[in-house]
Structure formats: structure tokens, C-alpha cells
Amino acid sequence: MVSRIQLLLVGTLAALLQAPPARAADPKDLELEPLVVREPERRDVKVDEIDSEDFEIGAYGGVLDVDNFGSNAVYGVRAAYHITEDFFIEGVYGRSELGETSFEQLSGNVQLLSDDDRQFSYYNLGFAYNILPGESFIGRKYAFRGGLYILAGAGSSDFAGDQRFTITGGFGYRFAATDWLALRVDVRDYVFDSDLLGKTQTYNNLELTGGLTIFF
Amino acid sequence: MTGRKGMTAISIRTALVVAALLTSAPGFAKYQPEVVVSDPYVDLHTGPGRGYPIFYVAAQGDRITILKQQTDWYKVRTPRGKEGWVNVDQMTSTLDLDGQPIEFPTYGVNAFSQRRWTFGFGAGDFDGARILSADLSFAFTPNISADFVASQVLGDYSDGYMGTVSIVMTPWPEWRISPFFEIGTGMIQINPQTTIVQSRDETDEIAHAGVGADVYLSKRFIFRAQYKRHTVFTSRNSNEEIDEWSAGFSFFL
Numbered sequence: 001m002v003s004r005i006q007l008l009l010v011g012t013l014a015a016l017l018q019a020p021p022a023r024a025a026d027p028k029d030l031e032l033e034p035l036v037v038r039e040p041e042r043r044d045v046k047v048d049e050i051d052s053e054d055f056e057i058g059a060y061g062g063v064l065d066v067d068n069f070g071s072n073a074v075y076g077v078r079a080a081y082h083i084t085e086d087f088f089i090e091g092v093y094g095r096s097e098l099g100e101t102s103f104e105q106l107s108g109n110v111q112l113l114s115d116d117d118r119q120f121s122y123y124n125l126g127f128a129y130n131i132l133p134g135e136s137f138i139g140r141k142y143a144f145r146g147g148l149y150i151l152a153g154a155g156s157s158d159f160a161g162d163q164r165f166t167i168t169g170g171f172g173y174r175f176a177a178t179d180w181l182a183l184r185v186d187v188r189d190y191v192f193d194s195d196l197l198g199k200t201q202t203y204n205n206l207e208l209t210g211g212l213t214i215f216f
Numbered sequence: 217m218t219g220r221k222g223m224t225a226i227s228i229r230t231a232l233v234v235a236a237l238l239t240s241a242p243g244f245a246k247y248q249p250e251v252v253v254s255d256p257y258v259d260l261h262t263g264p265g266r267g268y269p270i271f272y273v274a275a276q277g278d279r280i281t282i283l284k285q286q287t288d289w290y291k292v293r294t295p296r297g298k299e300g301w302v303n304v305d306q307m308t309s310t311l312d313l314d315g316q317p318i319e320f321p322t323y324g325v326n327a328f329s330q331r332r333w334t335f336g337f338g339a340g341d342f343d344g345a346r347i348l349s350a351d352l353s354f355a356f357t358p359n360i361s362a363d364f365v366a367s368q369v370l371g372d373y374s375d376g377y378m379g380t381v382s383i384v385m386t387p388w389p390e391w392r393i394s395p396f397f398e399i400g401t402g403m404i405q406i407n408p409q410t411t412i413v414q415s416r417d418e419t420d421e422i423a424h425a426g427v428g429a430d431v432y433l434s435k436r437f438i439f440r441a442q443y444k445r446h447t448v449f450t451s452r453n454s455n456e457e458i459d460e461w462s463a464g465f466s467f468f469l
Contacts, residue, residue, distance in 0.1 A: 044312060044314075044316070045249040045251055045282075045312045045318045046247070046249070047318065047319065047320055047321065049247040050247060050248075050249070050282055050284065050285050050290070051246055051247065051248075051283070051284040051285065052284065052285045052286070053284055053285070053286045054285075054286060054287060082286065082287050083287070083435070083436055083437070083467050084287050084288060084435055084436075085264060085265045085266070085286075085287045085288060085289065087437075089337075089467075125337050125348075125350065127465065130265075133263075133265050133267055133268075134267070135262065135263065135268065143262065145262075145263040145264075145268070154339050154348055155348065156348065156368050156370060162375070162409050163368070163370055163375040164370065165346040165348070165370035179284065179286070179291070215286070
């Protein structure tokens, strides 16, 4: 019996001597094991993933009056980015055709321009300011957002085969049928210099267009 | 008669389909998170602008669903089914369903100095001709960015296009008026005007060094003014030096 108890004691002592004392002194081991915490599922709001509607694209058509070359149909596309509720930038690209000058009409067969050079196109990029935002009413039940904006920009016009630096300015009205669909009416002036008819003169080209845009 | 009735039925159905298309946005699966109002109330406007009237308020503790965002405005739906627009200033005080604050984008000098993507356009003088430029820049760090510029040159005797890529160094990005230095390279194509018969179209390599400053205006707007000295590596014996002065506006995302 004694020997068995002795054995047990010796064994325990041996075990104690072998392992723990050296480790217990090590401060690193006093640190806690990482706790396993059961977190409830996070319901973070990812603001970036909220559907944003800052871009506006669309097409338009209307009438462009090119100084000296008559009024002709014009059509084009536009893309805008709404930076704040007040400002947006907009790029447009449009195409039209030049008519005949009164000189050409009166003198019979004289043609100032080749058919190729009669193709008129322009692009420009501008800043616009929503000057009079508001609501419009149809009857008692329906209210629609919309408003007047003014715009100024610069770009280039392909006029009679040459690229002309062009300043543009104008105003327009946006009627928002829904949050994402709008009707637009725009009045713009495109101004450039050209020496096509002898001496350099400034051309004022007025344009009236209507179009549809979508926000996305 | 039956034919006419059928026609009416079809046209009503068409009208319904069109109406459904009009009222539902042309979207896909929508992410519409819920947030909790923690201020005493938030104002719901009828449209995304400060002038649109406030027609409803969501009270503290209300769970509101965010439907969409236009500029600084969020369209929300209240538990009672009212839909209106809330400004980002009031949205920043809402909490998520765990009671944690939410980070809505706000802008300031800090956002300006930390910006990643910047888009801008400008106009200026290119050796006596007009120049129009659009540029896109990406900041690797607040100090170093890459700038891609597409330009159109419009002169009295010639016009042309230029595309360049540059490395821009911004030593003090945290300054409200922040100077920058750049070097870059690209291509330029010059076409003589059709009214003057001259040499043929010419495409050359071009390199430049430039200096300028970005002025942070407000929100996400920057005014930029800069000078560039271009060297055109012509096919002729001598290279051509061109000064470009320009100014424009940019905004960052």
C-alpha cells in the first residue's frame, strides 16, 4: 500500500516538476484565449449600394437656325451628371444640315458648299444651374417636379467642313413625369466665328428642341 | 360591338402596362435598407431640393426605408407608407437597426484632399489657338495621380486633337489652394482648315511639363488653372515649343 501511495506522490511530483512551473511564470500565457463571441448578424447600411439617380441621359429633336443657312431639323443626344441639387454638367452632341443661303436661292445654280460640307454637327460641354426649381400642378390631384435652368458651355461645331470653337448658352425647362423620367424643352444659342463668306463674322445659331431623358 | 369592346380591353391593358412601366423605375433588384430616426424628427420634402415643401415628418424611433438617392437627397418611405425626400444632413443622424451610426457621404476639404476620381473640363489658349479639354484623373495616393486629357485645338488656320497622359504630383493635398506639378506625353494631330490649302494632316508625339493649382470651391467642386509647356516632336528638323494656358472646373466623386 505504502509503495503505491509513494508511487502516486512521486508520480505527481514528477508531473508537477516537468510541466507547469516554467510555463506559469511566462506572462504571455496569462493572456486570455480569444473569446468566441456569437455576434448577431450585422445589419450595416451600405450607403454606396443605395440606388442613385445622379445621371441623366436622353435624346432630343427640334429646329436649328444656322445664320444665313436657314432653319433645319436637328437631333441629338445628351448626358448629364447632377453634382448637387443646384448644379449639373451636361454634354450634348447634335446633327443638322445646312440649308441654302438666300444668295444661293436667288442666283440659281450657285452652290457654296458641297453636300458633305452641308452636314452640320456640334458638341459641347457646359455647366447648368437650376434657377427656378418647383412643382407644377395638373388639376387638383397631380403635382410634378420640374423647373427652369440656365446653361453655359463651350465646344466645337463642324461648320462647312471646318471645326469652329463654339460658345453656347441657353435655358430650358425640365418636367419630371416620375423620379426617373423627364421631358425637356431647351432653347440654346451656339456662337462661333467663321470667314466662310469672305470676312470673319460671328454666327448666332438659335436652337429650339424638345426631348426625353431618364435618370439612373 | 364585341370587337370594339375587345379593343377597349386591350387598350386598357396596354395603358395599365404603360402605367406600370412608368411608375416602376427601370431598375433591377433594389437595395433598400431600413434605418431608424434618432433625432426628434426628420423632414420629408415633396422633392429632392430645399425649396420643396415639407409635407410630413418621421418621428424619433420610426423605421424608415431608403428607396433611392438623387444628389444630396434620399427618398424614404415611412412606416405609414408616406414617401418623401430627406436631406443628407438629416440622414447622417439616423442609425442602422443595430443602433450604429451610418456614414453618409459628406464633403469638405478633407474629402477634397482624399479624392480618388476627378472629372473636369476647361478651355484656354494653345499658342494663339483655342483649346478645349476634358480630363479624368485618378489619385493613387493624395500626392500622386494619373491624369488623362483629351483636347481639341481650334485655330484660325488649323484645328486638331490631342490626347495626353501625365503623372501629377501634389505636394500639399490638404491645402485649400493646392499647387501641382506634372509631366506627361501623348499624341497630337493637326489638320489645316479647308479654306486654306496647306500641308497635309500631321500626327506627332508630344511631351509636356506643367504647373498649376486646384482651388477647392465647395461640395465637390474644384477650380483648376494651369500652364503647360509642350514640345512637339515634328517630322521636320526642329521641334516645336507650344505654351498652353487654361482654366476650368472639375468635380470629384
